[in-house]
Structures are given as structure tokens and as C-alpha cells.
Amino acid sequence: MTQSGSSLASPCFRQSLDRTKSTATSVRSVDVGLAPPPSLSCDTLQSVLEINSSQPSPTTSAASSSTLVSIASRKEGQQQLSTTRLLLAHIGWVACSFLGACSNRRFDLSAALTLFLATTDATIVSTILPTITLQFEASQNEYTWVSVVYMLTQTAFQPLYGKLSDLVGRRTVLYTSMLIFTVGSALCGAAQSITMLIASRAIAGVGGGGIVSLVWTITSELVDVQSQAKWSQALSVTWACSAVAGPLLGGLFSVFLNLPICAAAFIVLCFSLRSVQIGSESGTTWSKLWRTFDFLGLILFMGGSSCIVIGLNNATNLRADEATTITLILVGVVVLVSGGVYETRTKRDALFPPIAFRDLTIVLFIIFLHNFAFNAGTFYLALYFQGVNGFTPLEAGLAMLPYSLGSSLASMPTAWFIGYWQKRKMDTSGQKFVTCLGLAIACTGFGLMMLLGTQTPRILQSLFILIAGVGIGMLFHAPYQIFTRALRRRDVASGTSAFFLVRFTGATVGLAVAGAIYQAELTERLPTGISTSNVLQYLDSYPPQGFRPEVLNALALSLKTIWMVCCPFLGVALLISLFMRNLFTEEESGSVTDQEKYAGSMRSSELAPEV
The missing domain is CATH 1.20.1250.20 (MFS general substrate transporter like domains)
Structure with missing residues (x-):
């Protein structure tokens, strides 16, 4: 793993890389939890290791580690459903x-x-x-x-x-x-x-x-x-x-x-x-x-939503312009807005992924x-x-x-x-x-x-x-x-x-x-x-x-x-x-790293740097 530079120059690696590129979709399937197909050999796994070792990003390394654990833990030949x-x-x-x-x-x-x-x-x-x-x-x-x-x-x-x-x-x-x-x-x-x-x-x-x-x-x-x-x-x-x-x-x-x-x-x-x-x-x-x-984000989100729902339901028994109804709805809106601002700044695991x-x-x-x-x-x-x-x-x-x-x-x-x-x-x-x-x-x-x-x-x-x-x-x-x-x-x-x-x-x-x-x-x-x-x-x-x-x-x-x-x-x-963006599905371009997904990249990712 520490000799990634020499590995990239080796003929063995080039052969493995060719096999890896030919099975890009299979590697992609491993990343989402499927068993690797029988054609994914040990040489291919070694090439995946070497490819990921040449990329220093910690996010990419974590993703590749998850991929290898998934590969090792699955049975081969799992049937896909038509x-x-x-x-x-x-x-x-x-x-x-x-x-x-x-x-x-x-x-x-x-x-x-x-x-x-x-x-x-x-x-x-x-x-x-x-x-x-x-x-x-x-x-x-x-x-x-x-x-x-x-x-x-x-x-x-x-x-x-x-x-x-x-x-x-x-x-x-x-x-x-x-x-x-x-x-x-x-x-x-x-x-x-x-x-x-x-x-x-x-x-x-x-x-x-x-x-x-x-x-x-x-x-x-x-x-x-x-x-x-x-x-x-x-x-x-x-x-x-x-x-x-x-x-x-x-x-x-x-x-x-x-x-x-x-x-x-x-x-x-x-x-x-x-x-x-x-x-x-x-x-x-x-x-x-x-x-x-x-937990605070959850309390804010549910508290705000509940205030709005209860306020609207109170309107079925009270007048819609009653002070209780208006107060509950306004408090709910304020709490929800506060929760949204908090979600973008919290250091905890936010309820919504940042990309949302x-x-x-x-x-x-x-x-x-x-x-x-x-x-x-x-x-x-x-x-x-x-x-x-x-x-x-x-x-x-x-x-x-x-x-x-x-x-x-x-x-x-x-x-x-x-x-x-x-x-x-x-x-x-x-x-x-x-x-x-x-x-x-x-x-x-x-x-x-x-x-x-x-x-x-x-x-x-x-x-x-x-x-x-x-x-x-x-x-x-x-x-x-x-x-x-x-x-x-x-x-x-x-x-x-x-x-x-x-x-x-x-x-x-x-x-x-x-x-x-x-x-x-x-x-x-x-x-x-x-x-x-x-x-x-x-x-x-x-x-x-x-x-x-x-x-x-x-x-x-x-x-x-x-x-x-x-x-x-x-x-x-x-x-x-009408303003939604088109995202590439990457089904045939190889595996997309977590880092590229997080950044919202609109280009296809490469399995390895050019050699």
C-alpha cells in the first residue's frame, strides 16, 4: 500500500486495471451492497486496493474500505431480479x-x-x-x-x-x-x-x-x-x-x-x-x-410542524383568526425557520445531508x-x-x-x-x-x-x-x-x-x-x-x-x-x-467517490489517474 507509485508502473497493475475498467459496472454494484460477480478476481481486488491507495482523500479512502469489506463479505453469484x-x-x-x-x-x-x-x-x-x-x-x-x-x-x-x-x-x-x-x-x-x-x-x-x-x-x-x-x-x-x-x-x-x-x-x-x-x-x-x-434539530423540526398542525386543527373548532390559532401557526413557522438555519450550522449529524x-x-x-x-x-x-x-x-x-x-x-x-x-x-x-x-x-x-x-x-x-x-x-x-x-x-x-x-x-x-x-x-x-x-x-x-x-x-x-x-x-x-438539475447516473463510467457526490460533481469519475 505504501509503494503505490511503483505499483502503478508495473505491467501486472496495467493488466488488472484493464480488467477493472471492463467490469466498472460490477465494481459500482459492490459499492451499493451487491455481491461481486464471479469474474471479479483477486488480481482485480488488488488493483482496486492500489488505485485507492494512490488517492490521498480521506473520504475516498473510507469509501474504498467500505467497498472492500462489502466485497469480502458477500457470496458470489447472487441472482439479480428481472x-x-x-x-x-x-x-x-x-x-x-x-x-x-x-x-x-x-x-x-x-x-x-x-x-x-x-x-x-x-x-x-x-x-x-x-x-x-x-x-x-x-x-x-x-x-x-x-x-x-x-x-x-x-x-x-x-x-x-x-x-x-x-x-x-x-x-x-x-x-x-x-x-x-x-x-x-x-x-x-x-x-x-x-x-x-x-x-x-x-x-x-x-x-x-x-x-x-x-x-x-x-x-x-x-x-x-x-x-x-x-x-x-x-x-x-x-x-x-x-x-x-x-x-x-x-x-x-x-x-x-x-x-x-x-x-x-x-x-x-x-x-x-x-x-x-x-x-x-x-x-x-x-x-x-x-x-x-x-436531537435539537429533531425537536425543532417536529415542534414547529406540530405547532402548525395543531394550530390548523384548532381552526376547525375555533375561528381561523382566533389568537390561539394564529399564535400556534406563527410559532411553528418561526421554529421551523430556526431549525433550518440551525441545520446548516450544526456540528452534529444533521437531520438532512448537507447536499439537501x-x-x-x-x-x-x-x-x-x-x-x-x-x-x-x-x-x-x-x-x-x-x-x-x-x-x-x-x-x-x-x-x-x-x-x-x-x-x-x-x-x-x-x-x-x-x-x-x-x-x-x-x-x-x-x-x-x-x-x-x-x-x-x-x-x-x-x-x-x-x-x-x-x-x-x-x-x-x-x-x-x-x-x-x-x-x-x-x-x-x-x-x-x-x-x-x-x-x-x-x-x-x-x-x-x-x-x-x-x-x-x-x-x-x-x-x-x-x-x-x-x-x-x-x-x-x-x-x-x-x-x-x-x-x-x-x-x-x-x-x-x-x-x-x-x-x-x-x-x-x-x-x-x-x-x-x-x-x-x-x-x-x-x-x-423546471429548475431541477440533471445528474449523471454514472452507470457505465465507473465508481463515483463519496467526495464527488458530496460536491455535486456533474462529470463522470475515473477509476484511476492516467498512467
Whole structure:
């Protein structure tokens, strides 16, 4: 190692270097956690050692050490999964989710099942919640909190999952999250009051957040760069399909639904991951976690977000201009801004990788606004079909199929297009195109949804929400790929947690804002003597014909205001998406060092200096 100069001049090294360059993609795959192919010989490993010894950068040396540990610890000949097998596996998990059992699959199926749990639970109450509200005689504030509290707790622990998985292992954190989620789901099914239901949803959210974060983290580590598009595509399809299953299953049988899926996913996970090495040697210890983790940043971020969410939810019971509401929202904004400034200056391990504030800010804004509109749209669209159209929960779930099925189906061809375009151009221009197009379609769809009223024909209802759903579905896949492309390997876990921290925050704030808007508009439009807290009970009791149309019109106009807010938010996201940078994917240029990723280099890296 100390004689790197003479090694570079040796004929043996030149032969090894030629072999190394011919297997550049294979070396790259090792860097993200795959087993080396059988053709990667000891001579090649020696050349990699000599190449890295000639580069004095400590960051590069650390990356190469991680690569060698990964090479030494893997079994040769690990099978990579084809797109066909991934598609078949996802057809399998759909069947498993209904049957409550699963066949002998690998991590593709288990990951899909596990992700299906957490993402479906976020929307499964949308169609059944009006019925639950009637049963428990819940207020409008409690109605909103059933979903908001799940998203809030799902968000709160996101930054910890990455660090804890580095410390105690990916499997341990994933299995623990599944256990917490299962307990919370069981308590939801056994809830005898709206308060118990809200508390149980909070517990389920803690586990659901860990499931989402760990599934994406493990996937990014087990799959090489060339196959990451396929796997990200598969998980994105799962995420979008949960939008289909959530409202529909909520209308069918939401009580205890998650329990058999939890059992099936756990069994398949134990089988598929039993002999797979996950994660890297990070050197994390409990004492180091306590010394270096950004606890203050987490408190500031969650404190600010919670103040805003609570303030917006207070607006559903109080006037929007009440001092308490305004104070909470302003305090939340100030705390969040302070947290952002602190994150850029802290010496601890920041919640967000430094590059997120420099090159990825646009991506974070886009995913925030996307999930703002997606969750608000899904949640209150179900209320439109049940309240305005008078549908049952099952009928509402079926009526929402154009929206949710459009999201699911749109995510598949766009993901395949991204994979195809990425192989041709070797950059993220395909992801940028899909993101811009999806935002344009979603913005158009939500604009058309503003035409939904009490007399809108069913065919137009389906068409408008289909357009919105297609646009929303195109955005499940591309932003995550752009975000992770710029991350250093050692930042994958924390970066993934940061990505979903912003995604879940957008979903939480979206529900809270939509709830405040709905309450304020409904209070202003309802006839005198009718309370917003019992409007659904009022409609369910078949009031005199003279009052019913007025109440239905007030409900439809109040929901229309939500679409009016979502539409310009998506328009803003579209405008800023035009300024996203293209990043080279480096799939055929060799391994990219952590130092070059950190600097946001736009050029291909070289395996070794010219000799």
C-alpha cells in the first residue's frame, strides 16, 4: 500500500486495471451492497486496493474500505431480479393481501407486503371514517385527527430510524417497527371510543414510519445501480397500489385487516433476509449516537410542524383568526425557520445531508407539495362521495377507483420509461421530464375537480378524478431517484429518512390545512341551526327536502375550496421543477467517490489517474 507509485508502473497493475475498467459496472454494484460477480478476481481486488491507495482523500479512502469489506463479505453469484419477476411478485402480494397468506418469495414480495402495510393504513380510513364518526358521535376536529395523528407520529421518528438501524441493524429496526404497527392496528380494531381510536392510530403511525423508511433503505443497499430503477419502480407501484387498496378495503373490512398481512410479511421477510448482509460497518455506538445525533434539530423540526398542525386543527373548532390559532401557526413557522438555519450550522449529524440544502431543495419542495395535494385529495374526495352523493363506504371506495387506480397504473409506465431513458442518456433527464409532466397533469386534474358539485354527472366525476390521479401517480417514483442519486453511500440511511420526513410532513400538513379550510367554509355556508360537527348525521336522517339541497350545496362548495388550494400548490411545484438539475447516473463510467457526490460533481469519475 505504501509503494503505490511503483505499483502503478508495473505491467501486472496495467493488466488488472484493464480488467477493472471492463467490469466498472460490477465494481459500482459492490459499492451499493451487491455481491461481486464471479469474474471479479483477486488480481482485480488488488488493483482496486492500489488505485485507492494512490488517492490521498480521506473520504475516498473510507469509501474504498467500505467497498472492500462489502466485497469480502458477500457470496458470489447472487441472482439479480428481472422486471418480469418483480411484476409477478407484486401480482402475488395483491393476492396475499386478500388471502392473508403468502407463497415462497424473496425480498421483492416481502418488501412489497411490508410497504403495503404502512402506506395503505394512511388512506384506509378515508372511506370508513364518516361511518366511524357517526358511530362514535365524533366532532369535526376528532374526524380530522384520526388521520392526522397517524401521519404526525409516522413523521416524528423518521430521522431516528436511519441512525438506529446503523446501530442495532436494519432487520432489528424493521421487525420492531412491524411489531409496533401490528399492536397499533389491533388496538384500532378493538377501539370502543374515538379517543382510543386516535391513540391507537398514533401507535400504528410510529411503526408505519419505520416500515417505510427501512424498506426503501434496504432496497437501495441490496440492489446495484443498473437495477435500482426496477426496484424503485416496484416499490413505487406498491405505494401507488396502496392508494387503490386503501379506500376500497376501508369500505369493505378495515377492522383487523392489517393483522394477517403483518404475519405474512414477517414470515416472508425472515425467510428472504436470513442469509443476506444488510448495511455497512458504520462504527456507530450508543454513546456516539448520543454525542452526534441532532436531537435539537429533531425537536425543532417536529415542534414547529406540530405547532402548525395543531394550530390548523384548532381552526376547525375555533375561528381561523382566533389568537390561539394564529399564535400556534406563527410559532411553528418561526421554529421551523430556526431549525433550518440551525441545520446548516450544526456540528452534529444533521437531520438532512448537507447536499439537501444545496442541490436538492427543489426536490424536497416538490415532494412536500405533491403529498400535500395527494393526501388532502384522497381523504376529502371520499367525503365528497359519501356526503354529497350519499354513497356507502364501499360505494365510495368504488367511485374513487378512477383516482386511485389511475395513480397506480400511471406509476408503472413512467417508471419503465425512466429506466429506459436512464440507460440511453445516463442522467436524470427522464426523471425530470416525468416530474414536470406529472405535476402539469395533476394540476390540470385538481383544477377540473373544482367543477365537482351536487349535479355533476358521474362520467365527469370519474374523468376529472382520473386525470388528477394519473398526474399524482407519476410522482411516486422520479423524485426519490433524483434525491438518492446525489447522496453519498454513508448518507443513504439518513438521507432516506430525511426524504420521507419531508414527504410525511407534507401529507400531515395537507390534511390539517384541508381540515381547517373545510371547517371554515362549511361553518360559513351551512343554514342557521345546523352544526358542522353533525352535518353527516343531519344528512343521514333524511331532513325535509327544502333543507337537504342547501346542506348538500354547502358541503360541495366547502370541499371545492380544498381543490382550489391544492391546484395552485401543484402549479408552484411545476414551476420550480423546471429548475431541477440533471445528474449523471454514472452507470457505465465507473465508481463515483463519496467526495464527488458530496460536491455535486456533474462529470463522470475515473477509476484511476492516467498512467
